[in-house]
Amino acid sequence: MEKVKLGDVSKLINGDRGKNYPSQADITEDGEIPFVNAGHLNGRSIDFSEMNYISQEKYEKLSSGKFQMGDILYCLRGSLGKKAIVHKNVNGAIASSLVIIRPDTEKVSGEYLMLALDSPAIREQLVKANNGSSQPNLSAASVREYEVELPTLSVQKEVAEKLVKVRNVIDSRQQELQLLDDLIKARFVELFGDPANNGKGWVIKDLETVTTIVTYGLTVRPEYIDEGIDLVSARELHKGFVAYDEAPKISEQDFEKLSDKGKPHVNDILFSKTGSIGHCALVEDDKPFAITQNAARIGLNTELVNPLWLLNYLRMDFIQDWCKGHAKGNAVKDFQLQDMKVIPLFDCPLELQEQFAAFVKQVDKSKVVIRKAFEETQRLFDSLMQEYFG
Numbered sequence: 001m002e003k004v005k006l007g008d009v010s011k012l013i014n015g016d017r018g019k020n021y022p023s024q025a026d027i028t029e030d031g032e033i034p035f036v037n038a039g040h041l042n043g044r045s046i047d048f049s050e051m052n053y054i055s056q057e058k059y060e061k062l063s064s065g066k067f068q069m070g071d072i073l074y075c076l077r078g079s080l081g082k083k084a085i086v087h088k089n090v091n092g093a094i095a096s097s098l099v100i101i102r103p104d105t106e107k108v109s110g111e112y113l114m115l116a117l118d119s120p121a122i123r124e125q126l127v128k129a130n131n132g133s134s135q136p137n138l139s140a141a142s143v144r145e146y147e148v149e150l151p152t153l154s155v156q157k158e159v160a161e162k163l164v165k166v167r168n169v170i171d172s173r174q175q176e177l178q179l180l181d182d183l184i185k186a187r188f189v190e191l192f193g194d195p196a197n198n199g200k201g202w203v204i205k206d207l208e209t210v211t212t213i214v215t216y217g218l219t220v221r222p223e224y225i226d227e228g229i230d231l232v233s234a235r236e237l238h239k240g241f242v243a244y245d246e247a248p249k250i251s252e253q254d255f256e257k258l259s260d261k262g263k264p265h266v267n268d269i270l271f272s273k274t275g276s277i278g279h280c281a282l283v284e285d286d287k288p289f290a291i292t293q294n295a296a297r298i299g300l301n302t303e304l305v306n307p308l309w310l311l312n313y314l315r316m317d318f319i320q321d322w323c324k325g326h327a328k329g330n331a332v333k334d335f336q337l338q339d340m341k342v343i344p345l346f347d348c349p350l351e352l353q354e355q356f357a358a359f360v361k362q363v364d365k366s367k368v369v370i371r372k373a374f375e376e377t378q379r380l381f382d383s384l385m386q387e388y389f390g
Helices: 056-061 110-116 120-129 140-144 153-192 252-257 307-314 317-326 350-389
Strands: 003-005 010-014 033-036 072-075 083-085 092-094 098-103 147-149 203-206 211-216 229-232 269-272 280-282 289-291 295-300 344-347
Touching (some): 072 110, 083 110, 092 098, 110 147, 110 153, 147 350, 153 350, 280 307, 307 317
Parallel strands (some): 229 289
Antiparallel strands (some): 003 147, 010 098
């Protein structure tokens, strides 16, 4: 199949970086013309829910960076490759961190190009083109050199339709999982009330009162190997369970040398404490593994607290916000152990906690089925992306 450079099938347009570039004083929350930055791109379309705006007068002074329907907005700084296609017929302008990719519609479909920009081949080219040091950075000139597989327009349409159809199934599975999570939260509030206002009037105690240990894992990383013992960090907790298959491996010899505090046990809760604060998962089996210093291990006294109840308590919005609000640091936030130990905790009957946990286990059976279907569909999508775009 023919490969072409992105610049041969589209026009790349930088934002106006001259004297007319909008200053902070020119940007409002309720103006006339959308002024889009990387935070407004959700990977598919523009998120207008928290949009910035400039005046019509300011917009008319801009010499470049004005987008139109069908354009792709692409991030050059920070979140490299983050993008959106303009679906609405609306006037707007881009911040200097973005570039407009305007497809030549006689050669390439915008939807096809959006999918191509997500392909492994383009991601590999993006990494090579990144010329940033402390901050990731691309130039429009380097993006223009991206090489893209280009079949005929009719084939592009078929490819895009097939991939979008599979992607919609993935979205549907994600929505089903979210609805089940919402059901669990609703049941929690029904039985215990919302931690935000403690409407049922529970006595509040510190998390430490129901724990046997609150600690974190190793601070010096052993050598990684292809096969071995899983080394779990905060990154492997973001799905809500311990993603062992995504974790790097260390040798059994290195594992044995580690302190016992960094080796979780069944019914421990793991909690991401550095960077993305608050992702948590329950250790559900006795599989040996270790954790890093950015994942906290919360060992529990199961005569005082049900682990599944506590896991879902820690996921409640108020508690998540409390933890993030108590995290320290500037560039990288860290939720320190002394603060984790005093997370405010409902003192409610263990019997009621176990009633809730039984409900969660039933819901989790449905989640397992949906998650399996989701993962199978994701593998199909990834396989098709590889087939069509290399």
